[in-house]
Amino acid sequence: MAAHSGSKTVIYAALAGNFLIAITKFGAAAFTGSSAMLSEGVHSLVDTGNGALLLYGLHRAARPADRTHPLGHGRELYFWSFIVAVxxxxxxxxxxxxxxxxxxxxxxxxxxxxxxYIVLGLSMVFEGGTWAVALKEFRKSKGNAGYIEAVRKSKDPSVFTVLLEDSAALLGLVVAFAGILAAQLLDMPVLDGVASVGISLILAATAVFLARESKGLLMGEPALPEIERSVLALVQDDRDIGKANGIITVHIGPNEIVAALSVEFEDRLTAPAIEACVERLERAITRKHPQITSLFVKPQTTGTWKKVRAELAI
Structure with missing residues (x-):
């Protein structure tokens, strides 16, 4: 649960802000009859529900492994993130x-x-606050990577989902403001409806991007290359390993990785010595990379490994 404390802070901030903003927007829409404002109210209400679903996903994903889910429930977060996009x-x-x-x-x-105008202005202030919280949390994990690259590499959809939703919300507020203002100045009420369509296109683009990223995580994405290289280096340094052929990893949660190692043991080793070597590797790897929660070691010649990799076209 501690691993997700930052994610929960971001979601709680977005949840509270979006709920208050949604009520205010619906009130303004009922008072003025603005189509763009009504669309913005729906937008904020959907974002509120999405925050609740992400919290539910975090709660479900934190459950320990059991007989029916021996590798844990981490992918529940990815499932609910995909539902949010839908x-x-x-x-x-x-x-x-x-x-x-x-x-x-x-x-x-x-x-x-x-x-x-008053409601939109206040909404921009509130949305800006939740957006800043999400951006601060996202910056902690993105390192030197660009924002789009960091989203694609991220294994925790709870933070980048809120960040993208808040970004879309701010852009939608700008479109709503421009549409209402243009409709008033040009005496063309139809522009209010055009702004509403513009907001829908922003939301659709955001949803497609979120769905694509969530789908990749749900199907199974590998660990970052630097983690795989680090594990292989640890294995290769062991005195009883002839060669570390390679590694296959998959994220089953933001901080849960299943890893399968292909290694070639020294010919001199007996069965007890191989068992001791595997236990030693497990301790060294999990000590340096605690996010690797399940590790499988397969004795395999280099030729067999290369053949398997070729068949998988990896």
Missing amino acids: LVFALGAGISFYEGIAHIMHPEPVANPMAN
Whole structure:
């Protein structure tokens, strides 16, 4: 649970902020009749529900291994992250698009645009606060990598999901503000509906990106190359290892890795000596990389390993 304390801080901040913002936006939409504001309210409400789902995913993923799930429940977080992406697309983007088209076909002037401007301004402040919390947490883990690269490499979707949702929310607020202002200045109520469609497109793009990343994690992504290289170096340094052929890893959670090693033991070793060597390797590897929660060592010649790798086209 401690490994996810930063993630939970980000989600709690987003959950509280989005809930308050959603209520305010719905109130403003009911008072002014703005289509863009209604879409923004739906957006914030969906983000609130998504935060709750991510917390649920973290809770489920933290359960220990059992008979039916011998490697643990870490992938539950990846499953719920994928559900979040689906909800952003189906509810957030879908409802916003429908509302925008309806308003374009039957445009109505906004009754009191000043109320919308005030709500949008306050929303930008609140969203900016939760976005800053998510960005700070994400920076801790991204290192020197670029933001897009860091998202693609990240194995913890809870942080980057909130960051991307908050980024989309801020961009949506800008679009809503521009649409309402343009509709007022140009006396073209249809632009309010156009802004709502614009918000739906932002949400759809965010959902597609999140779904793609969550899908990769759910299907199984390998550990970072530097972790694999470090493990192979540890193995190769052992006195009883002739050659460390290679390693196959897969994340079953943000901080849970299953690793399978292919090694060639020295010919002089007896069965008890091989067993002692494997235990020694397990201690050394898990000491340096505690996120490797399951380790399997397979005695294998270099030729056999190369043949297997070729068949897998890895």
